[in-house]
Amino acid sequence: MRQFVDPDTGEVFYEEQILRRPDEIVKVFRPAGRSAKFVKIKASQKAKRRLRKLTLAEAGFLLKIAPYASEGTNLLQGDNERGQKGVPLTIKDLARIADCSYSQARKIVRTFIEQRILRWTEVGNRAALAINPLYSLNGKAADTSLLQLFKQETTEAGEDPNSE
Template identity: 85%
Template sequence: MRQFVDTGTGELFYEEQILRRTDEIVKVFRPAGRSSKFVKIKASQKAKRRLRKLSLAEAGFLLKIAPYASEGTNLLEGDNERGQKGIPLSVKDLARIADCSYPTARKIVKTFIELHVLRRTDLEGRSALAINPLYALNGKTAEAWLLQLFKQEITEAGEDPNLD
């Protein structure tokens, strides 16, 4: 491995060789401390078919709200920039995050609930939305609670219930 130094900033760079198949995409993440999130979008053939069924607006909406999923539970919660940290985001908050109108966000959320991309649940007396881990997952593993919430969809999809 070769090392390079940016003379302007002093930042270190490393040269690495990556071998990949022609149908694979490599994405490089730059760690940004504790504030970085790694939301995994499922890449199985079944997941790709599910994602292809979404319109461009719906796919964009999902991509923009996914970083607000809490680790392991996929609950859409605030981060103190959008909504209060740890408090479920409202559809109005999601509209601001996705940079769309409230009626558009409401329509997409309704469609996502019908398609089982999102599910409403009760969190300490508040209504909360969770993302189906068949579409995206924040964290290494889904908590048992999240798997139970989407158990029927996971079973019907023929996916591994642990979603490793």
């Protein structure tokens, strides 16, 4: 068995030979515990125009925090590596995730709120940030709660976040 290391991510891969019959199908599963995320950056022309307006620092920040969006609701929550699983991430947590200073993260979050990329909402008795589904969506479809949170933005954009 040969081992390969991805130079960008450090992820280790192993080469294996599999013998199978012509009528058999082989599927590879990842171990339980590390769920696959379906975070996607929106690719419509309108979304591309919106994304092009972001500075490099803002685009990098959005790309780094997007995998922490909970499925369907886009709430930024911990995963037990960064923050407690299911608990809303703080701006301090987001700064660590995005590998930037707290003041830079706070400034980008404030800018994103002004640009309606992020929005504060309440989960239980805690404040949580959610990502606008017109920019990025975790999961195959946006939940009703997420669509309600960004209703004005999606209406103004004339775009359905669940299409694509």
